[in-house]
Amino acid sequence: MTTVDLQNVSRWYGNVVAVNDISMTLDPGVTGLLGPNGAGKTTVLHMMAGFLAPSRGTVTVDGTPTWRNPAVYRQLGLVAEREAVHGFLTAREFVHASAKMQKLPDPKAATEWALNMVEMAPAADRRIETYSKGMRQRTRVAAALVHNPQVLLLDEPFNGMDPRQRMHMMGLLHELGDRGHTILFSSHILEEVEQVSGTVQVIVAGRLAASGDYRKIRRLMTNRPHVFAVQSSDDRRLAVALIGEKSVTGVEIEATGMTVRAGDYGSFTRALPRIALDQGIRLRKLIPSDESLESVFSYLLEA
Known part of the structure; x- marks a missing residue:
C-alpha cells in the first residue's frame, strides 16, 4: 500500500x-x-x-x-x-x-x-x-x-x-x-x-x-443550517411539533412534503424519530438536501 x-x-x-x-x-x-x-x-x-x-x-x-x-x-x-x-x-x-x-x-x-x-x-x-x-x-x-x-x-x-x-x-x-x-x-x-x-x-x-x-465536512459546518426534505403521514401536524424542537430553525410546507432547517445535524436526526413516534406520525422520507458536493464546495468558497 x-x-x-x-x-x-x-x-x-x-x-x-x-x-x-x-x-x-x-x-x-x-x-x-x-x-x-x-x-x-x-x-x-x-x-x-x-x-x-x-x-x-x-x-x-x-x-x-x-x-x-x-x-x-x-x-x-x-x-x-x-x-x-x-x-x-x-x-x-x-x-x-x-x-x-x-x-x-x-x-x-x-x-x-x-x-x-x-x-x-x-x-x-x-x-x-x-x-x-x-x-x-x-x-x-x-x-x-x-x-x-x-x-x-x-x-x-x-x-x-x-x-x-x-x-x-x-x-x-x-x-x-x-x-x-x-x-x-x-x-x-x-x-x-x-x-x-x-x-x-x-x-x-x-x-x-x-x-x-465531503458529507462529514458538511456536518461539521455548524455555522450553516442543515436542510432536510421530510415526508410523513401528516406533514402539518409534524411541522407544528418540530417548531418546538430546539435544533429546528425553520419549517416550510409544500405539496410534495416539507423542508426543515436544523442548526445541529445530530440533534435533529435523533429528535425527529422521537417526535414522530410521540405524535403517532409515520415518517416516509428523510433526505439531507444540501449534503451534495456542490453545496459543500460552494460553502467553502464563501467562507
Missing part, C-alpha cells in the same frame, strides 16, 4: 504564492482534488509527480522525496492536463514506447493490457492525430497505466470523453482504488468527483480548505 504525503508544502513563483503551507496524506483509494481555476491544483499535482520542487516543505511517496528522484516513476503514473502526444504515432506505438521506457520485461503484453483497460484496443493502430479528444485522453491514461503504478495522478482526466467513456473511466478508477492503488484526480465538474469519490481535498487560493469525506 503506497501513500503520498505533503508536509507544510508551499510553492511560489517570484512574489506569487501558488500553494501555501499545505499538508495532506493520500492513502490507497480514490480522492478528488477540487478548487476553482488558479487555486493551485495543477501545482500540487506537479509537485507530487516530481515535476516541480516545493519552495518549502516535503513531498514524498512512501517516505521518498519525489523531486529529482527518477526512481519514483516506477510506482507513479501521471496524466497531465496539457496534452503531450505525437499525432503521427498510433496509440499502440505510443503506449508501447511508455512500456519500453519503464523497462518492463514484456512491453508488448503490458501495452495490450493497458489498451484493453481503457477500451482503446480496437482503434489502437490508427494514428493519434485522427482521434477525438476523448480517445486521445484514454490513450494517455493507457500510457500512464502501462507499468501498473501504485500511484496514479490525473489532471482533468474526463476532458473530451462522451458519457459512455466517462462512465467506463469512472468504473476503472473505482476498480483500481479497490485494488489498493492510490489515485488522485482533479476535475472542475463536481458531479464527476461526486460519482467517483466521496473523499476530497479542496484547495482555495492556494490553501487546503477541507479534507476528507
Whole structure:
C-alpha cells in the first residue's frame, strides 16, 4: 500500500504564492482534488509527480522525496492536463514506447493490457492525430497505466470523453482504488468527483480548505443550517411539533412534503424519530438536501 504525503508544502513563483503551507496524506483509494481555476491544483499535482520542487516543505511517496528522484516513476503514473502526444504515432506505438521506457520485461503484453483497460484496443493502430479528444485522453491514461503504478495522478482526466467513456473511466478508477492503488484526480465538474469519490481535498487560493469525506465536512459546518426534505403521514401536524424542537430553525410546507432547517445535524436526526413516534406520525422520507458536493464546495468558497 503506497501513500503520498505533503508536509507544510508551499510553492511560489517570484512574489506569487501558488500553494501555501499545505499538508495532506493520500492513502490507497480514490480522492478528488477540487478548487476553482488558479487555486493551485495543477501545482500540487506537479509537485507530487516530481515535476516541480516545493519552495518549502516535503513531498514524498512512501517516505521518498519525489523531486529529482527518477526512481519514483516506477510506482507513479501521471496524466497531465496539457496534452503531450505525437499525432503521427498510433496509440499502440505510443503506449508501447511508455512500456519500453519503464523497462518492463514484456512491453508488448503490458501495452495490450493497458489498451484493453481503457477500451482503446480496437482503434489502437490508427494514428493519434485522427482521434477525438476523448480517445486521445484514454490513450494517455493507457500510457500512464502501462507499468501498473501504485500511484496514479490525473489532471482533468474526463476532458473530451462522451458519457459512455466517462462512465467506463469512472468504473476503472473505482476498480483500481479497490485494488489498493492510490489515485488522485482533479476535475472542475463536481458531479464527476461526486460519482467517483466521496473523499476530497479542496484547495482555495492556494490553501487546503477541507479534507476528507465531503458529507462529514458538511456536518461539521455548524455555522450553516442543515436542510432536510421530510415526508410523513401528516406533514402539518409534524411541522407544528418540530417548531418546538430546539435544533429546528425553520419549517416550510409544500405539496410534495416539507423542508426543515436544523442548526445541529445530530440533534435533529435523533429528535425527529422521537417526535414522530410521540405524535403517532409515520415518517416516509428523510433526505439531507444540501449534503451534495456542490453545496459543500460552494460553502467553502464563501467562507
